[in-house]
Amino acid sequence: MKKNISTAILLISLAISQSAFSQIYSFENGIVPEDWKADKGTLSISSEKYKSGTQSLQINWKQGDILTIPSPAGISEACKSKNGGMNVWIYNESPIKEKIVFSFRNEAEKEVCQLPFLLNFKGWRCIWAKFQGDMNMPSKSSIQSVEIQFPQHTQKGVTYIDLLEFTPKVSWQNMSDAQYKVNRTDYSLIPDFTGYRNAIPKVEKVITDKDDQITVITNRLTAWYLGSEQQSSEKWVKMRKENEKVFIQNGLKAAQKIKIQYNEDRTPKGEPLFPMGAPSTIDGIEAKKFRTINENILLPLALDYRKNKNAQSLKKALYIYDWFNDQGWADGSSMGTLCFEKLRSSGYFHSFFLLKDQLSPEQLERELQSLNWFTMFGICYQLPSHPGEVADNLRALAIPKLIYALSQNKIQEREVALTAFKHYMDNALGIAPGFFGTFKADFSGYHHRGPYNSAYYPHALYAGALIAYLLHDTPYALSETTLHNLKQGLLTFRFFCAGLDVPAGTVGRFPKGQQILETLLPAFAYTALSFKEPDKELTAAFKRILESSDNKQAITEYISNVNSNLAYTSTVGEIELMAQLASTSITKEKPVTGTLFMPYSGLLVAKDSLFHFNIKGFSRYIWDFESSATENTKGRYLAYGQIEYFDLKNRHKSFNPQEPDFDWNYIPGATTKVLPDKILQDKGGSSSGHRNFSDETFLTGVYASDKNAMFSFRMHDITYDQSFRANKSVFVFEDFLFCLGSDIQTKDKRYPTVTTLFQSFSRNTGEERIPEGYILTDPSLMYAVKGGAVRTSCEGSHTRAYIEHGNAPEAAKYHYYILKNKNKVLARQLLSNESPIEVIAQDNDAHIVTHKTKEITCGALFNAQKTYDGQLVSQVNIPLSYILEKQKDNSFKLSVCEPDMRRISHAHMGLLTEEDVIQQEKPYDTRLTINGLYNVKSPQKPVEVSLDREKDKTYITISTIRGENYTLLLQQADN
Incomplete structure (x- = not known):
């Protein structure tokens, strides 16, 4: 995968173990x-x-x-x-x-x-x-x-x-192994390796091999590694092969330093090797790591033997297996901890598959036992209590688990192992409860208990898709439900990507790692080819991404990159399968447009052919940001209401952390306190220092149609400044976004509070003061601000524009529009008394607005105790958001989002226990009171409706869960 996260993991490993x-x-x-x-x-x-x-x-x-x-x-x-x-x-x-x-x-x-x-x-x-x-x-x-x-x-x-x-x-990461025990009861971060090792290899009903289908799976995996030669003349295949040659040559060069030496008793005489948890130097001596050989040497040796028949490479690889084993790389050996070691061992796992037929019986049995230990294959034999799996275990260990199953000596053992593996993967790729990973009900992807699209989740998607392809059309094929999850995961991923970039608020600790989608092109191919006929939707999406001239360079770079660090994927077979899908007659899809709210990401996406917007918040269930000692240290405000845009035509975007002067206090759309860097990077009151939750459950989004949507959340910082609050809403219409804020408050008198309009690194900006407010432009958009104190700060080509709320505001507000087409006539109209937009409520009880021309009303109802007089939706029994669209014949379409997940949370991720993480979301009987008499139907689920003719009211009860959107169709009833 493109994003290399090794630096952070290594720093963490060293930090926790340098006293060791x-x-x-x-x-x-x-x-x-x-x-x-x-x-x-x-x-x-x-x-x-x-x-x-x-x-x-x-x-x-x-x-x-x-x-x-x-x-x-x-x-x-x-x-x-x-x-x-x-x-x-x-x-x-x-x-x-x-x-x-x-x-x-x-x-x-x-x-x-x-x-x-x-x-x-x-x-x-x-x-x-x-x-x-x-x-x-x-x-x-x-x-x-x-x-x-x-x-x-x-x-x-x-x-x-x-x-x-x-x-x-x-180290807190210490773990039990076959030699000694430690007292660990929480396995949420350090898996139960010994428990998995001791699992009995047994399944309830063994799926037997039919027509030698296990050999079919083995041959597919072999072709994935080595290529099938069926696409040998294809330009991408040639490119991958050439870069693979360089990878092999570099590995052989590095392997020259390794001398094959044995004692008289055949014990290898290699130098000491250490796990990742050891420091880089011990007593002034460099500590050589297993990881270095795993990443740089083992796989090139294996490929060289399989492709070039180099017997010396085979001999050296077999020596390395012996050397590793003597140094502690063995069944039941924890080497202190395997917390990260299991994730950085792809060279070992994949080289084993390529060379296993050349191992002596004793070596094969020894390495199979080691593979069972390091891959935690025993989890496949344990009946899971809930769906899901940690993304790390999917991206790094799914293929190695399959390798272990395929490598069993006896056919009966292979059948049992493959049956267990199939059931494990179906469960692992299921919809997980609570904070658990990886797939969520809205096809967000979780790691570290939150949405993570720059790494982890895309890697897990890739691994799941590859497994689906390898097993398809055999007795061990993944279920239809699993294929559906993979398909929807990929299609949703491509929807929330702008070009190849994931939303900035979902990048975890990698703010410069937004470009990801090209790395999932093979996953589209694997999944599409896992159906009886290539899936049309996946193929059409694949072709649109592949054939875009904007993506050519990124795709070329992906094909050219061959490595075996975290998860080895850069094979010749990978590119052959992409070429196979590209050669089908299915045509590419049209540009993807529309709106989508993802409650598990706290994210609203709105996109048309010219612009893509991402709007991000945090809540009791969605953390704010992730950082490490060196990564994303200033990213505190990424989810404070960020409105990120991509100008797809002119290639501009609002989030530019690659710029040296990028100011992390001024995230467009966010309401923030402007802090000195030292304080912005401070860990605050939380012992975690990041992945902080709010105590507010109100984070909603409604996507009523392709052109109309809304986002609203109650922002509360309970980590750094518990007095810092704001109510923030964004209403998406065809030509503009309407941004409304209220009750912005903090008792902190030291630093100013602002809501940022834009931060630009182009000189193409402008500002005009008019009686009703301000009209500003950045290179792509126009901003019309009603009232308030707008400030701009220009330093060379760097411009920051923001609404100033002052120090320690008590109930500050804002009211502004973002215009897609820079139509100044429309901007003036929106700020005038002739505006098509009417603000009905902008306070701590609700944000309610009406688009009078289109007859659309949008409401964020924070207070369920209040009656909203004069509105069709006059009362609710739980806070929610809605969009009401008038239809023909005095009928209405009412789209509703009730956001509370109703499960446990804490101040930050580090406080969540294993039990907390898997707590299920709970449904609620949401009741809406409607002024007037209506017959009501929902296309999604049954609703309970009662009409009070005396009071002229309709009462609607619908079971809501997981922040999902529900559509209610209201038809006026006869009196």
Whole structure:
């Protein structure tokens, strides 16, 4: 995928683990600490095995031996800290079904806690364990000495220890593995690897292979990697092949540094390797990572062997598997944590599939066990309690899970594994409840408990689509419902994209990563080709994107990019399938236009052939923004009512973070406090620092037709300034957007509060003051502001235009229009007494406006206790928004959005528990009181209607859920 998110993940990994080797016993001085004593065995410094530098502590132990370590360095501080504990690497020569026990003792030599560690392995293993949290040490205990107690039933053995540390901060990401246990009960961020490992490979009803259809799946996957040669002359295929050659050549060059070396016992002699959680240097020595070899070397070696028959590449790849295993890349080995390691191992997974037939039986069985562990395949055997899956697990592990299933030795095992995998994928690609990922009911895509379109979700869509293609038309094909979800996910994604760009308010921590849609073109092809005949809608959408001259460069760059970092997708087969779909006779779709509200994204999209608008808010259920230590640090206001536009004809847009002078205080459409950079980047009162929720449930959108829509939300900052509030609405009509704000308030007297009109980096701007207000222009649009104090700030070509609300406003308002065609006559009319727009309510109870010419009334009703006299919709029993359109014969079309999800939330994402995340949305019997007598129908669901002829009122009750839109057709009833 295009967006490389490795920097953020690596920084996070290093930040959480850099204390892990801060005060260590590395034994590089060649001396056994003089006060370390073994009762029976011997201690020596060895250069045979080492995890850093060139030496480690070799323990030749005997049955019942005890190694005593009095007053080890760092133990005093470590046992005082809640997160204090031990980190250590251990090498075992001969697997046995016995444990060593780390026993921690106080001054009276009484044991205060212990950690058993199973020796049923060969190679390196790692421990990250907390005294209090994992070993249940009482909080006020002190540790004076450590005993390592060796097995009671084995006569002797050899164990090596390196990088032993007693630290006040063991990583929160530590996890149980096959050797030892930690006390983790919440698996929302760190999966239950051992639980999945121990899952019994069993399904309720095995789907049997028919006509060797498993071979069909295997052949499809092989062709996806290597190509089928059926499209070998196609220009894109040629381009991909040429760039794949470069990828292979670069990998072979990097592999030259790896020397194939074995000891006499066939143990590999490679240098130490570390997981991502380790720091970049240890004791001044660079820590070489598994990830480097996974991303840069393993897959090129495998491709070189399969495509060029290079036996030396095969030999080196097989050596790397042995080397990896000896260094701790093995079944049941956590290496401290696999939180990110499982996501950055595509080279290992994919190379295994390409080379598995060349492995010895022992190697194959060993690597299959490792694959089962790292891919968490065991989850496929567990009956899920709800639909959905974390996007990370889909994008990084869906294909590796399939590889594991296809690689089972016996046909019966393959059938069971593929049956389980098929059921897992159908569930994973189902509509998930609450904050859980990935697919939502409106086809938003979630990660980190919120909409995430710049990464994660598109990657998950891709993985799901590829699985659908590989399994289609076999007994293990994904369900029709799953295909529908993939299809709608892709079509919705292309709808909310402007060109290739996703909405700015849904980019997570990657504000410069909006260009994404071209990376999903293969997913369109995979899904379209998974139907009995190529799906017409998907193919038409695919062709429009593909054939647009505006997209040519981006598509060429995508085809040219071959890598194996997070998820390896850049294969020859990928491009062949795109070419196959492109060659069909189905014609491309027309430019996509219309309106759409996505309640799970807090997003309204309105687009025609010339302009695309995205309007974004946050709420009790939608977080505000995501950042990291280095990414999107100023993105606090991205969801504060941002009105983003794309001028599709002239290629202008409103959100330009790539500009060095872009001012993050002035996000167009947003109501913000103008803060110094230091404060804007401050983490505020939330311990999370980002992904903050509001306490307001009112975030609504109504899309009544292709040309008429509305968006409204009650903005409340509960993180940085709890006094900061605003009610914000945008009403979308054919020629203009009408923006209405009220009750803007904050007690903060230090900084001015503004609502930004535009921020431009072109000199083509203008401003005119007229008696009714202001008329301004940026390169694409005209802004007509009624009253208020409009300010512009120009520095060279950089212009900011905004409505100033002053410091500490108490009930500020705004009223302005955004005109698509820069029609100054219309702008003046809108600001005059002859305006077609009438504002009926602009206060803390409601925003209600009427387009008199078109006979359309739009209402955002914040207060369900109030009666709205004079309106057709006179009362509701829960806050909601509506658009009322007059039809012929005094009938009306009433479109309604009731936004409350009715599930738990907290101040920020970090406070959500596993149970919170999967809490289901709840329906509500929404009641509307209508002035007059009407017969009412809804095309979507049954409604309850009662007429009170005495009061001349109609009462409508409809069950509402998930912020969905409902249409009510009102036909005047006979008296």
